[in-house]
Amino acid sequence: DTAVSQTPKYLVTQMGNDKSIKCEQNLGHDTMYWYKQDSKKFLKIMFSYNNKELIINETVPNRFSPKSPDKAHLNLHINSLELGDSAVYFCASSQSPGAGELFFGEGSRLTVL
Amino acid sequence: DAKTTQPPSMDCAEGRAANLPCNHSTISGNEYVYWYRQIHSQGPQYIIHGLKNNETNEMASLIITEDRKSSTLILPHATLRDTAVYYCIVRVGSGNTGKLIFGQGTTLQVKP
Numbered sequence: 554d555t556a557v558s559q560t561p562k563y564l565v566t567q568m569g570n571d572k573s574i575k576c577e578q579n580l581g582h583d584t585m586y587w588y589k590q591d592s593k594k595f596l597k598i599m600f601s602y603n604n605k606e607l608i609i610n611e612t613v614p615n616r617f618s619p620k621s622p623d624k625a626h627l628n629l630h631i632n633s634l635e636l637g638d639s640a641v642y643f644c645a646s647s648q649s650p651g652a653g654e655l656f657f658g659e660g661s662r663l664t665v666l
Numbered sequence: 667d668a669k670t671t672q673p674p675s676m677d678c679a680e681g682r683a684a685n686l687p688c689n690h691s692t693i694s695g696n697e698y699v700y701w702y703r704q705i706h707s708q709g710p711q712y713i714i715h716g717l718k719n720n721e722t723n724e725m726a727s728l729i730i731t732e733d734r735k736s737s738t739l740i741l742p743h744a745t746l747r748d749t750a751v752y753y754c755i756v757r758v759g760s761g762n763t764g765k766l767i768f769g770q771g772t773t774l775q776v777k778p
Contacts, residue, residue, distance in 0.1 A: 557709075588768075594751070596710065596768035608762050643709050650762035653700045653755075657709030 556580050557658040559644050565664045566634060573630045574661045576644030584608075585627035586645040586655065587619060596643070602627055603650045634665045669693065669756040675773040678748075684741040686772050688754030691735040697757060699730060700766065701739045703750040710753065710768070713739065744776045 557578045566572055578585060586609075587599040601609035605621045616632045631638060641662045645655040671689045678684040690699060701713040714721055714728045716737070721728045727740040741748055753771040757764045 595770070596704075596753075598765050598767070601765065603762060609765055645709070651764060653698055653715055653757055653766060654712045655702075655710070655766065657711070659709050660707075 555658075557644055557646055557656050559642075559658040559661045561661060562659065563662050563664075565666065567666055568634055568636060570634050571630070571632045572634060572663070573628055574642055574644075574663070575626070575628045576658060577626050578644075578646040578656070579625065580646055580648075580656060581625075582646040582648050582656070583624055584647045584650045584652070585621065585624070586647075587627065587629050588643040588645060588657075590641045590643060590660070592640070600627075600629075601650065608650055631663075634663075636665050639663055639665045669758060669767070670699075670754045670769055672752075672754050672769065672772045674770060675775070677775050677777055678741075678744045680746060680776055680778050681743055684744040684748065684774055684776070686739040686741075686752050686754075686774065687736065688738070689736045690754070690756050693734050693756050695734075699728070699737050700755040700757065701726070701728065702753045702755065702766075702768070703748075704753070704771070705747075705750040713752075744774075746776050746778065748774065749776045750774060 584603045586601045590596045600619045602621045618630045641660040644658040700715040702710045704710045716728045730737045751771040
């Protein structure tokens with residue numbers, strides 16, 4: 554069983570559209586994250602949730618709205634997609650917000666045309 | 667910004683030890699050093715972490731200098747599958763809002 558799974562793995566869409574990426578973890582962890590890796594390969598944290606509560610929001614445009622229906626799921630919804638949103642988005646989880654051992658998903662590659 | 671600096675790239679012969687250095691001169695006394703790697707097209711993978719003592723697990727060893735201003739990740743017998751970008755990370759912030767800031771990392775190329 555995959556510990557942290559993301560869907561879809563690939564997403565190609567037009568500018569201006571709205572899209573969502575889903576993430577689920579079966580590790581029983583309390584904390585989940587979204588990271589963005591751009592074309593230059595820099596990995597940047599976007600959000601962190603602990604037990605469904607937002608604890609880190611890294612000055613991400615408000616077109617990005619994370620939602621955590623329960624502690625095993627953290628979804629990322631993006632409105633009005635722009636070319637610069639093209640990237641690989643990684644979901645991750647950890648046992649607690651203070652833990653430094655994160656388990657990452659395989660990534661979702663978003664291409665905005 | 668990342669609190670660590672690493673060489674951008676390194677080569678290693680298959681079967682030899684790969685020693686990946688990292689500088690973290692501004693590390694505080696209670697901050698851990700974490701190492702992750704990212705194999706092409708995959709998510710980052712946790713390798714090891716340490717505070718001040720040397721650490722070893724099934725993947726690697728971590729040597730931290732006495733002054734804690736630098737560390738070295740050692741892959742004892744590198745294989746072609748160890749080719750990846752290796753990230754040395756010091757957590758920024760504390761408590762629930764602490765976060766892992768990934769720098770540029772070191773691209774390790776293991777050659778046959």
